[in-house]
Amino acid sequence: MLKSDLTSRDLAGMKSSADIVEIEWAPCREACPAHADVRRYIERIAEGDWLGAIDVIRANLPFAAVCGRICHHPCEQNCRRQDVDQQVAIRELKRFVAEYQGAVGATVNKAPKQDKARVAIVGAGPAGMSAALELAKLGYQPTVFEKASVAGGMPALTIPRYRLPLDVTKIDTDWICAHGVEVVTGVEIGEDKTIAQLKDEGFAAVLVATGLAKSRALPLPGSDAKGVYGVIDFLYSINFGPTPEIGENVLVIGGGNVAIDAARSAVRLGAKTVTASCLENEEEMPAWEWEQEEAREEGVQIVYRRGPLEVVTDGDKIIGVKARKVTRVFDADGRFSPEYDDNDVIEIPCDTVIFAIGQGPDMGFVEGSDLKVDERGRMSYKPETCETNADGVFACGEIVTPPGSVVEATASGRRAATALDQYISGKPIELTEAKCDLISDIPSDVAETVIKVERVTIPTDAADVRKKGFTEFEHTLDMANVVVEARRCMSCGGGVEVIVDKCAACMTCLRVCPFDIPVVTDVARISSDKCQACGLCMSECPANAIVPRSHSQDKLDTQIAAALAGEAAKKTLAFIGGFCRPAAEWRGEVEAIDGVAEVYLTSTSRLNVAAILKALQCGAEKVVVVCCPEGADRYPTVADRTKKHVEQVRELISQIGLSPECVQLLEVGDKDRSVIAEAIKDAITGNSE
Amino acid sequence: MIVAERKSMDELLETLSGYRKVLVLGCGSCVTVCLTGGEKQAEELAGLLNLAAKSKGLDLTADFASITRQCDREFFADIPEDKKLSDYDAVLSLACGVGVGFMSEQFPEVTVLPGLNTTFYGANTADGIWAEYCHGCGDCVLAWTGGVCPIARCSKSLINGSCGGTDKGKCEVDKDMDCAWLVIYKRLESLGRLEDLRKLRPPRNWSTDRGKGVRRLTHAEMVASEQENE
Numbered sequence: 025m026l027k028s029d030l031t032s033r034d035l036a037g038m039k040s041s042a043d044i045v046e047i048e049w050a051p052c053r054e055a056c057p058a059h060a061d062v063r064r065y066i067e068r069i070a071e072g073d074w075l076g077a078i079d080v081i082r083a084n085l086p087f088a089a090v091c092g093r094i095c096h097h098p099c100e101q102n103c104r105r106q107d108v109d110q111q112v113a114i115r116e117l118k119r120f121v122a123e124y125q126g127a128v129g130a131t132v133n134k135a136p137k138q139d140k141a142r143v144a145i146v147g148a149g150p151a152g153m154s155a156a157l158e159l160a161k162l163g164y165q166p167t168v169f170e171k172a173s174v175a176g177g178m179p180a181l182t183i184p185r186y187r188l189p190l191d192v193t194k195i196d197t198d199w200i201c202a203h204g205v206e207v208v209t210g211v212e213i214g215e216d217k218t219i220a221q222l223k224d225e226g227f228a229a230v231l232v233a234t235g236l237a238k239s240r241a242l243p244l245p246g247s248d249a250k251g252v253y254g255v256i257d258f259l260y261s262i263n264f265g266p267t268p269e270i271g272e273n274v275l276v277i278g279g280g281n282v283a284i285d286a287a288r289s290a291v292r293l294g295a296k297t298v299t300a301s302c303l304e305n306e307e308e309m310p311a312w313e314w315e316q317e318e319a320r321e322e323g324v325q326i327v328y329r330r331g332p333l334e335v336v337t338d339g340d341k342i343i344g345v346k347a348r349k350v351t352r353v354f355d356a357d358g359r360f361s362p363e364y365d366d367n368d369v370i371e372i373p374c375d376t377v378i379f380a381i382g383q384g385p386d387m388g389f390v391e392g393s394d395l396k397v398d399e400r401g402r403m404s405y406k407p408e409t410c411e412t413n414a415d416g417v418f419a420c421g422e423i424v425t426p427p428g429s430v431v432e433a434t435a436s437g438r439r440a441a442t443a444l445d446q447y448i449s450g451k452p453i454e455l456t457e458a459k460c461d462l463i464s465d466i467p468s469d470v471a472e473t474v475i476k477v478e479r480v481t482i483p484t485d486a487a488d489v490r491k492k493g494f495t496e497f498e499h500t501l502d503m504a505n506v507v508v509e510a511r512r513c514m515s516c517g518g519g520v521e522v523i524v525d526k527c528a529a530c531m532t533c534l535r536v537c538p539f540d541i542p543v544v545t546d547v548a549r550i551s552s553d554k555c556q557a558c559g560l561c562m563s564e565c566p567a568n569a570i571v572p573r574s575h576s577q578d579k580l581d582t583q584i585a586a587a588l589a590g591e592a593a594k595k596t597l598a599f600i601g602g603f604c605r606p607a608a609e610w611r612g613e614v615e616a617i618d619g620v621a622e623v624y625l626t627s628t629s630r631l632n633v634a635a636i637l638k639a640l641q642c643g644a645e646k647v648v649v650v651c652c653p654e655g656a657d658r659y660p661t662v663a664d665r666t667k668k669h670v671e672q673v674r675e676l677i678s679q680i681g682l683s684p685e686c687v688q689l690l691e692v693g694d695k696d697r698s699v700i701a702e703a704i705k706d707a708i709t710g711n712s713e
Numbered sequence: 714m715i716v717a718e719r720k721s722m723d724e725l726l727e728t729l730s731g732y733r734k735v736l737v738l739g740c741g742s743c744v745t746v747c748l749t750g751g752e753k754q755a756e757e758l759a760g761l762l763n764l765a766a767k768s769k770g771l772d773l774t775a776d777f778a779s780i781t782r783q784c785d786r787e788f789f790a791d792i793p794e795d796k797k798l799s800d801y802d803a804v805l806s807l808a809c810g811v812g813v814g815f816m817s818e819q820f821p822e823v824t825v826l827p828g829l830n831t832t833f834y835g836a837n838t839a840d841g842i843w844a845e846y847c848h849g850c851g852d853c854v855l856a857w858t859g860g861v862c863p864i865a866r867c868s869k870s871l872i873n874g875s876c877g878g879t880d881k882g883k884c885e886v887d888k889d890m891d892c893a894w895l896v897i898y899k900r901l902e903s904l905g906r907l908e909d910l911r912k913l914r915p916p917r918n919w920s921t922d923r924g925k926g927v928r929r930l931t932h933a934e935m936v937a938s939e940q941e942n943e
Contacts, residue, residue: 525781526741528741528742528751530745530746530748530751531746535840564753566745566752566754567739567752567753567779568751568752568753569752632753634756637757638760641764641767676757676761679721679723679761680722680726680761680765680769681765
């Protein structure tokens with residue numbers, strides 16, 4: 025519920041009731057560093073509206089395709105569905121829609137005029153490209169300088185192709201460039217051109233977004249031996265050649281996600297044994313647990329709590345790494361402060377060593393600029409404004425933030441774009457973060473009433489297959505599973521709102537809610553912490569006092585009118601609601617039924633008497649309502665309600681002399697498309713006989 | 714609460730013949746609660762009228778709106794601006810008869826037609842079911858009838874029942890209808906107050922009901938001074 029009551033007057037001031045939804049966020053959106061509107065795009069996917077979905081995603085998350093593959097998905101970790109059964113597979117849904125639509129299948133919101141100042145951005149990674157996109161949308165002319173041969177940053181350069189094919193990154197960078205972002209590759213700032221020169225060339229401001237592009241090294245004895253790699257060089261060479269030469273026994277030093285990437289890549293390059301050695305124990309190891317698990321499945325051995333001392337060589341050959349016991353990694357305050365037991369030293373045999381102990385910045389861009397760097401190599405930077413010490417030079421992304429994820433980098437880039445806009449416009453730089461109220465956990469009594477549906481299984485190649493090469497091993501969901509999975513979303517916080525001056529406290533909402541959520545005090549009160557957004561109360565409310573927070577009922581009216589419009593107007597309108605298969609066969613993927621216009625619903629819960637009458641008013645001679653039998657709809661009790669609505673309409677139209685047979689109910693919404701199509705055809709012919 | 718039922722479509726279409734543009738106006742109080750005259754029912758009825766017009770080739774279009782109550786003049790100001798009464802040939806009111814009458818009085822230039830039959834004062838006895846509990850007689854007897862109204866629920870409105878038409882606890886008028894006086898008896902028995910029935914009640918003063926014409930309520934403390942002599 026909103027903190028203050030919603031009145032008809034408030035509503036009249038809004039574009040649609042969907043505006044209300046912005047007032048409270050679900051935890052998925054709150055947890056996303058880019059605050060992508062998860063609830064809204066999942067609902068679009070549930071409707072089969074792929075374009076609508078990708079546009080919602082890209083509004084906050086330009087690297088939609090990349091994140092669909094490699095995001096650590098804090099949205100899913102925070103999904104409230106885990107209190108019912110399992111989290112919604114949000115990342116996989118995003119992956120499907122981002123890749124299905126591709127770069128050209130997402131709306132390009134180009135500025136009407138791109139005639140504002142030129143801005144130079146150093147580094148075409150997620151932070152820099154996201155900033156460039158925002159600037160272009162604001163009418164600036166951003167040029168991104170990238171030292172590598174492709175745009176995309178670390179995801180394009182070093183993430184192994186079995187996790188992220190280059191084509192996928194290209195979807196995002198192509199879409200960004202379509203907004204008027206120029207990318208100049210093969211130019212290294214500080215080397216080929218300096219920041220001072222960029223300013224001389226007329227760039228009004230410069231944004232440094234170079235990330236952490238260098239492997240950190242450990243100055244151990246033997247670490248300069250042949251066969252010792254820094255992880256960034258190692259991974260880059262795998263992606264862009266020449267393929268690094270490795271021996272039979274590879275040791276990766278490090279316990280983060282990049283170390284796991286290196287270890288799994290070494291497996292794919294044909295190493296006989298691959299071991300990862302880290303300071304931490306299993307619980308402390310920073311790599312995501314699923315990454316560790318998949319690595320183990322592929323045969324990677326993990327040695328915990330060992331700190332490397334020396335790369336042991338025999339002549340010019342590596343024969344092992346000496347490592348001492350780690351007695352602790354963090355101090356009592358949780359700070360990184362390892363301690364060792366020098367009496368416990370082992371030698372891990374190996375012939376190739378990859379150091380994956382973290383990345384550092386390549387500070388080459390400082391050359392020929394006024395930028396100050398402290399004794400620890402850090403750039404002077406004000407986090408609250410994104411400014412550096414040099415006038416007109418800003419920074420964002422991992423060069424100035426703690427190491428993070430793609431989604432965090434995009435958020436950082438978008439923030440910097442706002443700072444640049446304010447700076448160039450001569451305004452004081454004030455960066456505020458949009459924060460919304462958050463809905464709370466789902467109460468257990470409500471969780472029990474939600475229909476349980478198993479989370480979709482991601483098609484994944486077995487370890488012995490996938491470790492043979494660098495092709496992707498987790499496959500995109502098929503359309504059927506995408507729709508079914510999206511309909512598991514509980515639209516948390518996206519339910520309904522009561523217009524208090526219209527509510528007559530009649531108790532109808534309370535009586536029809538299958539989740540026992542409304543209470544009537546002075547007026548009906550419907551808790552957004554609990555509401556499942558089925559809309560049954562809305563479709564029954566006699567006062568029309570309940571409005572949807574996220575779906576607009578007007579949309580259904582528009583869909584009905586659109587379906588029946590046109591020269592070759594159809595004589596029959598079929599409302600097809602269903603939880604299961606048929607929805608997967610939507611969107612022109614199937615042969616139309618002669619003379620039948622189809623309107624698809626994720627559930628028939630919102631299909632009320634007025635909507636069915638609307639179809640007849642819009643010119644349908646027949647209306648077929650396809651609903652699911654009880655238990656197969658997304659929400660409970662919908663089958664019964666739909667049946668009653670159809671009966672009510674049949675009774676009403678018979679009072680004005682129309683045949684009740686004009687409106688038919690078919691309870692086959694859980695069947696295959698072919699079954700539904702046959703049933704619709706039979707219903708129509710049955711009528712005409 | 715006032716309970717009403719929608720008039721038949723035949724009657725409504727006949728009533729509306731000759732009117733080309735009609736506003737179906739819901740009432741957000743009693744008739745909303747009994748699911749007969751709220752905005753949703755106004756929307757559905759407008760839809761149905763438009764559909765009837767289309768299928769029967771009638772020159773009739775219907776819009777809909779609703780206000781909080783049609784029995785208080787201030788609420789008429791809430792009729793939406795795009796639904797100006799002057800743009801319509803008639804208003805089909807989905808209020809009870811009070812709303813229809815009061816609105817007609819407030820807008821002498823507007824034809825206000827009843828969309829409902831006002832049926833009774835009732836309560837919601839189960840989901841979707843309303844039953845009559847009060848007749849509005851103006852002289853309440855429930856204190857000595859165990860809360861069961863003989864005026865509303867006895868077919869003869871007897872106050873010294875029952876009559877000879879009671880048969881196994883049912884009324885001769887309708888064998889599915891309980892004899893109100895048997896219900897009163899059982900209720901008083903369970904309350905241990907059968908003594909109340911021993912008292913013979915004098916004949917009813919029907920002047921409080923309809924006998925003295927239009928009834929009126931005045932709260933002097935709320936009457937504005939300029940209205941006092943009206």
